[in-house]
Amino acid sequence: MLFLCDVSNICWEHIVSKTDDVNYSVCEWSNLFSLIIEKHAPLNQIRVSDKCSPWINKELKTLMRTRDRLKKAAVKSKSPALMNSYRKARNATNTLNTQLKKKHYNDKITACKGDIKGSWKAINEIINKKSKSTNIDYIKNRGQEISNNRKIANIMNDYFSTAGTDLAKNIEETENSLLSGKYQIKNSAANFRFRPIMIQDIREAVAKLTTSKSF
Numbered sequence: 001m002l003f004l005c006d007v008s009n010i011c012w013e014h015i016v017s018k019t020d021d022v023n024y025s026v027c028e029w030s031n032l033f034s035l036i037i038e039k040h041a042p043l044n045q046i047r048v049s050d051k052c053s054p055w056i057n058k059e060l061k062t063l064m065r066t067r068d069r070l071k072k073a074a075v076k077s078k079s080p081a082l083m084n085s086y087r088k089a090r091n092a093t094n095t096l097n098t099q100l101k102k103k104h105y106n107d108k109i110t111a112c113k114g115d116i117k118g119s120w121k122a123i124n125e126i127i128n129k130k131s132k133s134t135n136i137d138y139i140k141n142r143g144q145e146i147s148n149n150r151k152i153a154n155i156m157n158d159y160f161s162t163a164g165t166d167l168a169k170n171i172e173e174t175e176n177s178l179l180s181g182k183y184q185i186k187n188s189a190a191n192f193r194f195r196p197i198m199i200q201d202i203r204e205a206v207a208k209l210t211t212s213k214s215f
Helices: 002-009 012-018 022-040 058-077 080-109 117-127 149-169 198-205
Strands: 140-141 143-145
Touching: 002 022, 012 022, 058 080, 080 117, 140 149, 143 149
Parallel strands: none
Antiparallel strands: 140 143
16 A cells, blocks of 8 residues: 555656656656665565575474564564563574584584594584685796796796795895804715605504594
């Protein structure tokens, strides 16, 4: 009724009599009618989840529907009693949701015991951590754009392998005692080598690992 009342209150004849330009009249009509539509049927934005939470069961869905129904009734009627009932339903829904979510991820991590990759996947899901991948299309080197993957890898390798040496060249000499005398590292002709890793060494290292520390 309110919609029809607002439509009838507009002087539509004024739009036609104001000008002979049909396009102008249509535009004026569209603007006025759109204002009435936005008043009585405004556009609402809703968030649609692309994935349902796996721990939500039939019991929780029932509580959610009861909570939403009580909220709508409480807001509409402004009744303290209904608002109190809504708060109780909301708290019950949140409590059950927390319990089910906790049990779901506890069971998931327990099922991944001994599977480090699966455990980290479950942990990242809990903290809502999404994997990020960065693809380099090209880099600029000496004013040139390099897009070949092999050339990019070689340029980056050359840069980082010489970064320390290049930085050291820019360090000015100082009289600081910490950089001279007994604290100064002198060149030495002494040689050293790494001992080869044997299969038995790996077995002993793995045997000492405590799998429970990963959980």
